[in-house]
Amino acid sequence: xxxxxxxxxxxxxxxxxxxxxxxxxxxxxxxxxxxxxxxxxxxxxxxxxxxxxxxxxxxxxxxxxxxxxxxxxxxxxxxxxxxxxxxxxxxxxxxxxxxxxxxxxxxxxxxxxxxxxxxxxxxxxxxxxxxxxxxxxxxxxxxxxxxxxxxxxxxxxxxxxxxxxxxxxxxxxxxxxxxxxxxxxxxxxxxxxxxxxxxxxxxxxxxxxxxxxxxxxxxxxxxxxxxxxxxxxxxxxxxxxxxxxxxxxxxxxxxxxxxxxxxxxxxxxxxxxxxxxxxxxxxxxxxxxxxxxxxxxxxxxxxxxxxxxxxxxxxxxxxxxxxxxxxxxxxxxxxxxxxxxxxxxx
Numbered sequence: 001x002x003x004x005x006x007x008x009x010x011x012x013x014x015x016x017x018x019x020x021x022x023x024x025x026x027x028x029x030x031x032x033x034x035x036x037x038x039x040x041x042x043x044x045x046x047x048x049x050x051x052x053x054x055x056x057x058x059x060x061x062x063x064x065x066x067x068x069x070x071x072x073x074x075x076x077x078x079x080x081x082x083x084x085x086x087x088x089x090x091x092x093x094x095x096x097x098x099x100x101x102x103x104x105x106x107x108x109x110x111x112x113x114x115x116x117x118x119x120x121x122x123x124x125x126x127x128x129x130x131x132x133x134x135x136x137x138x139x140x141x142x143x144x145x146x147x148x149x150x151x152x153x154x155x156x157x158x159x160x161x162x163x164x165x166x167x168x169x170x171x172x173x174x175x176x177x178x179x180x181x182x183x184x185x186x187x188x189x190x191x192x193x194x195x196x197x198x199x200x201x202x203x204x205x206x207x208x209x210x211x212x213x214x215x216x217x218x219x220x221x222x223x224x225x226x227x228x229x230x231x232x233x234x235x236x237x238x239x240x241x242x243x244x245x246x247x248x249x250x251x252x253x254x255x256x257x258x259x260x261x262x263x264x265x266x267x268x269x270x271x272x273x274x275x276x277x278x279x280x281x282x283x284x285x286x287x288x289x290x291x292x293x294x295x296x297x298x299x300x301x302x303x304x305x306x307x308x309x310x311x312x313x314x315x316x317x318x319x320x321x322x323x324x325x326x327x328x329x330x331x332x333x334x335x336x337x338x339x340x341x342x343x344x345x346x
Contacts, residue, residue: 001121002127002149002150003037003149004127005065006021006023006035006063007127007128009023009063009066011126012069020036020038020044020059020060021039022034022035022053022060024065025064026050026062027241028050029050029239029322031049032044032046032047032049032050032053033065034046035048037149039053039057042057042060044056050062076124078090078096080120080124083120084103084104084105084113084116085103085104087099087225087227089227098117099224099225110133111152114131114133117131130144130150130151131143132146132152133154134154134155135155135156136219136220136222138173139160139164140155142155142167142171143155160219161195161219165190165191166190166191167190169183169188169191169193172217173212179209182205234261234265234272234327235261236260236264237257237278237323237325237327238324240253240321240322240323243282243321245317246317253324254307254326258307261326262299262303270331271296271297271331272297272329273293273297273330275290275293275303275307276290276310276326276328277289277311277325278323278324278325278326280321281319281321282320282322285319287316289310303326
């Protein structure tokens with residue numbers, strides 16, 4: 001989906017259309033969750049502080065996060081996908097892989113299928129979606145970054161090598177700034193440079209990642225579209241308007257966070273054996289502690305008990321606290337035996 005959260009806000013607020021919009025708090029301590037394409041022209045991006053965003057774009061409109069609305073729209077889009085194929089692998093609330101090799105429309109042209117989906121999304125949600133079309137995940141993902149917003153890009157098999165040859169190494173999956181810098185020092189700048197390396201050299205220089213890079217720079221990616229994704233953890237966290245500096249404040253706010261997490265656990269029918277406490281200080285340094293039990297936590301009193309133990313494991317009020325969060329992981333069945341698989345919410 002194109003600028004999903006911000007586009008929904010523009011759809012539901014006609015006065016926002018054509019204007020720079022950011023979803024998030026306009027407080028100086030706020031963080032941007034999403035930005036419209038108009039806002040992105042000023043350099044406003046998700047995860048940016050609201051203070052910096054306002055400096056870049058003084059006319060920026062801030063819209064309050066409405067997660068329930070975004071989830072409802074996302075479910076509409078998911079239904080459209082499922083009407084075409086059962087092989088849908090959601091990556092986030094606004095992105096998914098689809099395998100349309102054997103689709104319910106009985107069509108063979110992937111571009112035609114993509115455009116049917118995009119048209120339905122437009123008609124049923126009044127939003128636009130962009131599509132990347134190819135024969136494997138890596139190339140489909142790369143294609144999806146081209147011709148945004150409201151467009152598509154197709155990389156057929158006979159064009160894959162040419163596309164990869166000109167792809168900067170920074171755009172390969174798993175290559176971060178440190179690895180890219182190392183590659184540049186070795187004279188490796190594009191996919192064609194990677195293709196010139198042997199697999200032994202790839203492994204020697206980049207370890208296990210070298211095997212993956214050796215394959216994808218040749219257009220080979222055998223990862224299937226998996227309709228089931230395992231949820232690793234479930235959590236709740238809060239960034240405070242004012243830093244916490246007393247134990248009473250910490251305990252009171254943590255209690256609220258624990259209540260929210262337990263509510264989410266009950267909604268999802270989730271229990272787990274590992275509890276994690278996260279604290280972020282005013283200087284953005286963090287404190288994280290976890291405890292894994294021999295049984296699953298299923299009620300609030302028990303969750304509260306172990307979070308307090310984590311909190312008391314060492315001195316935590318060394319600096320003013322900006323953010324706190326609690327999460328549960330290592331999920332179990334109700335009978336406390338096997339981990340469970342959950343459909344990832346799209």
